[in-house]
Amino acid sequence: xxxxxxxxxxxxxxxxxxxxxxxxxxxxxxxxxxxxxxxxxxxxxxxxxxxxxxxxxxxxxxxxxxxxxxxxxxxxxxxxxxxxxxxxxxxxxxxxxxxxxxxxxxxxxxxxxxxxxxxxxxxxxxxxxxxxxxxxxxxxxxxxxxxxxxxxxxxxxxxxxxxxxxxxxxxxxxxxxxxxxxxxxxxxxxxxxxxxxxxxxxxxxxxxxxxxxxxxxxxxxxxxxxxxxxxxxxxxxxxxxxxxxxxxxxxxxxxxxxxxxxxxxxxxxxxxxxxxxxxxxxxxxxxxxxxxxxxxxxxxxxxxxxxxxxxxxxxxxxxxxxxxxxxxxxxxxxxxxxxxxxxxxx
Ligand SMILES: NC(=O)C1=CN([C@@H]2O[C@H](COP(=O)(O)OP(=O)(O)OC[C@H]3O[C@@H](n4cnc5c(N)ncnc54)[C@H](OP(=O)(O)O)[C@@H]3O)[C@@H](O)[C@H]2O)C=CC1
Ligand SMILES: O=C1OC[C@@H](O)[C@H](O)[C@H]1O
Numbered sequence: 001x002x003x004x005x006x007x008x009x010x011x012x013x014x015x016x017x018x019x020x021x022x023x024x025x026x027x028x029x030x031x032x033x034x035x036x037x038x039x040x041x042x043x044x045x046x047x048x049x050x051x052x053x054x055x056x057x058x059x060x061x062x063x064x065x066x067x068x069x070x071x072x073x074x075x076x077x078x079x080x081x082x083x084x085x086x087x088x089x090x091x092x093x094x095x096x097x098x099x100x101x102x103x104x105x106x107x108x109x110x111x112x113x114x115x116x117x118x119x120x121x122x123x124x125x126x127x128x129x130x131x132x133x134x135x136x137x138x139x140x141x142x143x144x145x146x147x148x149x150x151x152x153x154x155x156x157x158x159x160x161x162x163x164x165x166x167x168x169x170x171x172x173x174x175x176x177x178x179x180x181x182x183x184x185x186x187x188x189x190x191x192x193x194x195x196x197x198x199x200x201x202x203x204x205x206x207x208x209x210x211x212x213x214x215x216x217x218x219x220x221x222x223x224x225x226x227x228x229x230x231x232x233x234x235x236x237x238x239x240x241x242x243x244x245x246x247x248x249x250x251x252x253x254x255x256x257x258x259x260x261x262x263x264x265x266x267x268x269x270x271x272x273x274x275x276x277x278x279x280x281x282x283x284x285x286x287x288x289x290x291x292x293x294x295x296x297x298x299x300x301x302x303x304x305x306x307x308x309x310x311x312x313x314x315x316x317x318x319x320x321x322x323x324x325x326x327x328x329x330x331x332x333x334x335x336x337x338x339x340x341x342x343x344x345x346x
Contacts, residue, residue: 002107003055003078004033006298013302019045042066046073053103053305056080059150060157064089064341067104071096072345076103076305078298082166085157085338087323094316096345103304106319108170112296112312115259115279119242122251122267123175129248134176134214135221136168138257141236142227151226152191154203157338160188160226161208161326167257168222169329170314170322171242178214179321186210186332191226203335210329260292283311 007013015035020026023040030038039045046054046069054070056063056079064084070077071093083090083106090106097104110116123131145151151158159165173179191206206227212220228237243252249269255262260280268274280289282296300310327337 002294006295017045065343067093068345080107082162083319086340087320089341090323091320108314109293109297110257111314113259113293115263118279119253123244128246128251131218131246133219133245134172136171136242137223137239138164138167139225139228139239142229145226147193152204159205160224164224165208169325172220176214176218181325182213183328183332184211186329188333
């Protein structure tokens with residue numbers, strides 16, 4: 001979803017090879033997606049001189065090791081979110097990319113969609129006045145994240161904040177242009193598997209909330225839930241909204257994460273009319289409702305690799321700031337950061 005389909009619509013990208021820990025699995029995948037090469041280990045893929053760019057969609061705890069190895073092998077890297085388990089690991093990946101003159105970016109795909117860029121433009125235009133409060137949510141119903149999922153595994157870098165929370169933190173920081181964040185308050189509910197042994201003590205957050213103080217005294221609120229129980233045992237909750245409130249009014253987008261599926265941007269100026277808009281236009285001004293966040297993201301990534309100016313970008317500073325905030329929230333709610341990567345570059 002994040003790479004194969006976008007690559008088919010991009011004239012400069014070929015998905016040429018896939019690596020898995022098991023050759024048969026890699027071969028099956030390659031056949032299904034018409035990929036030329038299949039490798040039975042990630043290292044073999046990195047050893048292939050014809051690979052220019054690596055997409056790293058491994059569990060969070062493995063992002064650091066394999067992105068570092070890919071960079072060391074001279075490949076550009078599109079790294080899945082969250083960057084890594086810690087801010088320190090995140091910074092070291094970007095440092096190596098810089099040293100080697102390679103492009104590296106974390107795949108915060110929502111940042112490339114015109115609707116999200118439009119919300120940022122509205123905030124910066126001061127239409128809603130000086131910012132007071134921003135709120136980002138990412139709540140999905142129970143049943144979407146299966147038991148045994150990597151998201152429920154501490155050793156693999158799991159947790160609601162690591163998985164979905166990074167979108168909320170990143171979005172709050174982006175929309176407020178505020179990388180420095182203090183965490184005023186943080187709460188969590190722990191993941192409880194159905195058939196847990198008596199000795200089971202969960203250290204994985206199923207939910208997370210936090211209140212933040214951003215630059216200029218702006219307040220931030222975030223709420224994430226990997227498995228919100230059905231209301232009345234029947235009604236699923238899905239909330240992927242972002243709202244900014246200023247002294248003059250507010251702007252809200254009801255789906256900042258996957259705006260291609262649906263979205264409405266609502267601007268409400270106190271004492272004035274309420275306006276709504278949908279924004280799908282790409283940078284050439286063409287209306288392409290089907291164009292996904294991942295397509296926009298790949299387009300920018302390729303532009304950067306080719307030395308062209310990308311329409312949007314997620315920088316090292318953005319990624320490090322997001323992970324610093326995530327670690328501060330985990331410190332505040334008592335769960336602690338996920339372990340720093342044990343990988344030591346050779
Ligand atoms: N941008 C987006 O919209 C999305 C981003 N993500 C991100 O992508 C990453 C992967 O998530 P997701 O695709 O859901 O994960 P999956 O569990 O579906 O896939 C992870 C893959 O990692 C490989 N792997 C290597 N070591 C391990 C291990 N010890 N345990 C389990 N898998 C291992 C496996 O590949 P193999 O066996 O073939 O080697 C596996 O298929 C995460 O960082 C997540 O945050 C996830 C979903 C959406
Ligand atoms: O990145 C992601 O986006 C969609 C979510 O459902 C998923 O858990 C997450 O990994």
